[in-house]
Amino acid sequence: MLTIRNLECGYGRLPVLRGVSFDVGAESVGLFGPNGAGKTTLISALLGMVRPTAGTLELDGQNLAALSTYQIARAGIALVPQERELFPAMSVADNLELGAAYIPHARDMIDERRESVLGLFPILKERFRQLPGTMSGGQQRMVAIGRALMANPKLLILDEPSLGLQPSIVAEVFEKLAQLKTSMSILVTEQNVRESLKAIDRGYVLENGRVILEDTAEGLLHNPHVISSYLGI
Amino acid sequence: MRRPLSFLIPLLALAAAALLPLVSGPYPLAVARSVLTYMALAISWDMLLRSGQISFGIAGFFGLGAYAAALSVLRGGMSPILSILFAGVFAGAVALILGLVILRLRAVYFSITTLALAEIFRVIIQNWSDFTGGPEGLVLPKLIFNGESKSLYWLVLAAVVIACAASTMFEKSRIRLALSAIRNNEQSAAASGIGIFKYLLVAFVVSSFIQGIVGGIQLQGYGFASPDAVFDSNYTLLPLAMALLGGIHGTPGPVIGALLLGIAAEFLKLHIPYGHLVVYGIIIVLVILFMPQGLYGLLRSRRHAVAPVAENRVDAGAWGK
Numbered sequence: 306m307l308t309i310r311n312l313e314c315g316y317g318r319l320p321v322l323r324g325v326s327f328d329v330g331a332e333s334v335g336l337f338g339p340n341g342a343g344k345t346t347l348i349s350a351l352l353g354m355v356r357p358t359a360g361t362l363e364l365d366g367q368n369l370a371a372l373s374t375y376q377i378a379r380a381g382i383a384l385v386p387q388e389r390e391l392f393p394a395m396s397v398a399d400n401l402e403l404g405a406a407y408i409p410h411a412r413d414m415i416d417e418r419r420e421s422v423l424g425l426f427p428i429l430k431e432r433f434r435q436l437p438g439t440m441s442g443g444q445q446r447m448v449a450i451g452r453a454l455m456a457n458p459k460l461l462i463l464d465e466p467s468l469g470l471q472p473s474i475v476a477e478v479f480e481k482l483a484q485l486k487t488s489m490s491i492l493v494t495e496q497n498v499r500e501s502l503k504a505i506d507r508g509y510v511l512e513n514g515r516v517i518l519e520d521t522a523e524g525l526l527h528n529p530h531v532i533s534s535y536l537g538i
Numbered sequence: 539m540r541r542p543l544s545f546l547i548p549l550l551a552l553a554a555a556a557l558l559p560l561v562s563g564p565y566p567l568a569v570a571r572s573v574l575t576y577m578a579l580a581i582s583w584d585m586l587l588r589s590g591q592i593s594f595g596i597a598g599f600f601g602l603g604a605y606a607a608a609l610s611v612l613r614g615g616m617s618p619i620l621s622i623l624f625a626g627v628f629a630g631a632v633a634l635i636l637g638l639v640i641l642r643l644r645a646v647y648f649s650i651t652t653l654a655l656a657e658i659f660r661v662i663i664q665n666w667s668d669f670t671g672g673p674e675g676l677v678l679p680k681l682i683f684n685g686e687s688k689s690l691y692w693l694v695l696a697a698v699v700i701a702c703a704a705s706t707m708f709e710k711s712r713i714r715l716a717l718s719a720i721r722n723n724e725q726s727a728a729a730s731g732i733g734i735f736k737y738l739l740v741a742f743v744v745s746s747f748i749q750g751i752v753g754g755i756q757l758q759g760y761g762f763a764s765p766d767a768v769f770d771s772n773y774t775l776l777p778l779a780m781a782l783l784g785g786i787h788g789t790p791g792p793v794i795g796a797l798l799l800g801i802a803a804e805f806l807k808l809h810i811p812y813g814h815l816v817v818y819g820i821i822i823v824l825v826i827l828f829m830p831q832g833l834y835g836l837l838r839s840r841r842h843a844v845a846p847v848a849e850n851r852v853d854a855g856a857w858g859k
Contacts, residue, residue: 352729374728384729392722393714403715405733456731 306330307351307460307490311361314350321346323514324360331459333486334521335501336494337535343514344494345387348464352384353377364460379408380461385449387468391437398433400448404455411457422451425481443474450481460490467497479504481514498535502526510535549701551793555695559688567691571759573800574694575752579777580784580792581701582748585708586741588787590721592649594774599629599746601768603753605663608676608763613669618682622693622754629750630743635744641735653774660769675764682758690759697755697823701748705789708741717741718787766791776803777823785832792832 307329315321321343327334338344349355349519351362353374362369369377378384385402392400405411405418423430426447437445446466452459463482467475474499482491482504495501502508502522510518510531525531555574559567579596586593603625610616610624640651663670668677683689708714716737719727728734757763776799777792784795799821806814829836 354725373733374725375731375733378729378731384728386729390723390726392726393723395718399715399718403719403730403732406712406715407733452730489836 306365308361308363309347309351309482310361312347312350312357312362314346314355314357314360316346316355320358321514322350322357325511325514325516325518326360327384327509327519329490329492330488331495332506333491333504335498335505335525336492336511337496337498337508337525337531338494339496339534340509341510344511345464347511348462348494349464351377351382369422375407379410381410381456383453383456383461384456385446385453385461385463385466387464391445391448391452393436393438396434396436397429397440398450400437400452401429401455405490406454406457411455412433414457415455418455421536422454425454425484426451442470443477446470446474446478450478454485458489460492461485462514463491463493465494465496467495467500475500496535498525498531554700555698556692559691564687567687569801569804571687571691571694572804573796574691574698575756576776576780576800577793577796578683578694578697578752579703579749579788580780580796581698582752583707583777584781584786584788584792585705585748586745588714588721589738589741589780590724591644591738591742592720593652593742593745594649594778595652595656595746596777597748597769598652598659599633599749600753600756600773600796601656601663601763601765602632602659603629603750604757604763604768605670605676605753606750607754607757608678609670610677612676615762618758620690622751622758624748625754625757626751629753630747633743633746634739636820637739641738641742656769656774660698660765663769664765671764673765675762675767678757678761681761685759685761693755693761694752696750697752702789702793704744704748708744709788713737713740733827779818780834782822783825783832784835785836785838788834791832791834795832798833 309328310326312322312325313320314493325343325347336344337349346355350357351369353369353372353376357370364380364382367380369380372380392403395403395509401419401422402415407414411418428444429447429451432440432444437448440448450463450466466478466482470478479500482493485491486506493501502525505522507519507521508525509516510525518525518528520528558570562570579600583593583596593788606628607621607625610621611618616624632823640655641649643651664673666672682693708717716727716732719732720734720737724734753768756768777796780795780799781792783796783799784793785791799818802821803814803818806817810817825832831839
């Protein structure tokens with residue numbers, strides 16, 4: 306379980322997160338907000354790429370703030386970054402293997418994890434020896450999600466998974482996420498609130514570095530602020 | 539078919555290299571020894587390059603190895619073979635200590651620091667006259683194998699085998715993925731659980747160890763070390779050029795590059811004395827401009843051409859659109 310309490314962090318003297326608190330249990334949680342709300346900064350803090358100035362970050366009771374990025378990954382957090390961030394000179398096979406090769410609890414089950422990922426995204430079998438740069442945006446997103454799943458994470462974080470994808474592919478991304486939420490905790494940041502509400506159990510709305518709203522997916526779908534600000538109705 | 543060949547070609551090449559002293563005269567053998575010396579240095583340089591870190595410190599660790607070997611023999615009474623091993627261990631140990639600091643640097647900052655390190659080593663050794671012999675250098679009373687050229691050649695060949703073995707180990711183990719990931723995207727590599735600093739340090743130490751060993755062998759081959767001779771910038775520039783010509787990020791590239799450029803250099807020296815380095819430079823510029831992946835990279839890209847995307851997109855569903 307991910308527990309965040311009164312988290313504050315920023316860049317130099319510029320505060321971005323101002324006392325953020327939330328939890329992610331055995332569920333799928335959405336984090337919504339406009340550009341500049343602090344979503345990516347929050348993910349950077351979770352991954353140890355930005356250091357908190359106050360507050361606590363814990364995964365199953367383990368203090369994440371004291372760990373480096375690679376130690377956090379080994380502790381069980383896997384990230385699907387906003388820009389896909391694949392390794393362009395490495396084949397799909399290598400990109401997937403790399404997801405598990407350096408994670409102690411996943412290293413011994415690489416074949417098993419690979420089968421599971423290829424089961425979820427069968428098209429990757431055909432692209433196995435291909436370089437990601439030669440693939441479509443949707444397929445690259447699959448490789449990025451697949452690489453994160455190879456780590457057999459306790460918590461899967463997806464930073465704006467729909468960014469730059471056509472609507473039909475976005476729908477498929479969220480369909481896959483809905484399948485995954487039974488086997489791991491998921492935290493997804495999104496601006497495409499309508500699609501993501503179909504895949505999550507609960508959600509938080511982050512504005513100006515503060516959580517201003519927390520509710521179930523159903524509750525958010527009918528919330529007047531969410532409707533006017535994020536659903537465009 | 540590829541797998542047996544991938545074993546057979548290096549084995550045949552090694553057998554041919556090992557048999558060369560039995561069929562060649564002293565001059566070709568001296569050229570071959572020089573080529574092998576640069577080959578080992580080129581392979582070691584490439585091993586660190588696979589992480590994206592460009593070192594200009596080859597001559598520094600090579601020279602350090604030569605002096606470590608010389609001093610261990612002259613001041614410590616070490617046997618020649620042990621002194622070569624000591625040269626590698628000493629260069630590796632210095633790399634370990636310095637690496638703790640300089641491997642925090644990236645890109646051009648790291649490269650310039652390694653260049654400066656080589657110069658710092660040279661200045662220290664040149665000015666520490668009581669211990670190192672100063673600008674006049676050190677002379678060994680006796681050469682290894684009594685200076686017998688065939689044995690010396692085999693010794694250098696052994697260093698190349700060690701370099702190839704270490705390099706192949708890098709390619710076949712998890713280090714390959716780690717170094718490749720670090721080079722491609724450091725932040726994503728860390729987010730995949732890769733302890734970046736650890737892998738950079740391993741690559742830097744192993745690479746410097748090999749350079750130290752080669753420096754030790756060079757000293758035992760010539761029986762002499764002076765700051766200007768062993769810290770010569772050619773020991774940095776030539777291996778670098780050879781790896782670039784042959785192809786980087788793998789063992790075959792530096793081997794091919796060292797063979798071609800090493801032999802070409804000898805030919806050029808005979809026909810254009812003092813002008814060969816200009817031709818050398820032109821070759822490098824042309825390679826970087828028109829063949830940045832090097833000769834081996836070019837061969838590989840032709841053999842492993844990616845299947846046409848259109849063909850691959852059949853039955854891709856919505857993801858492939």
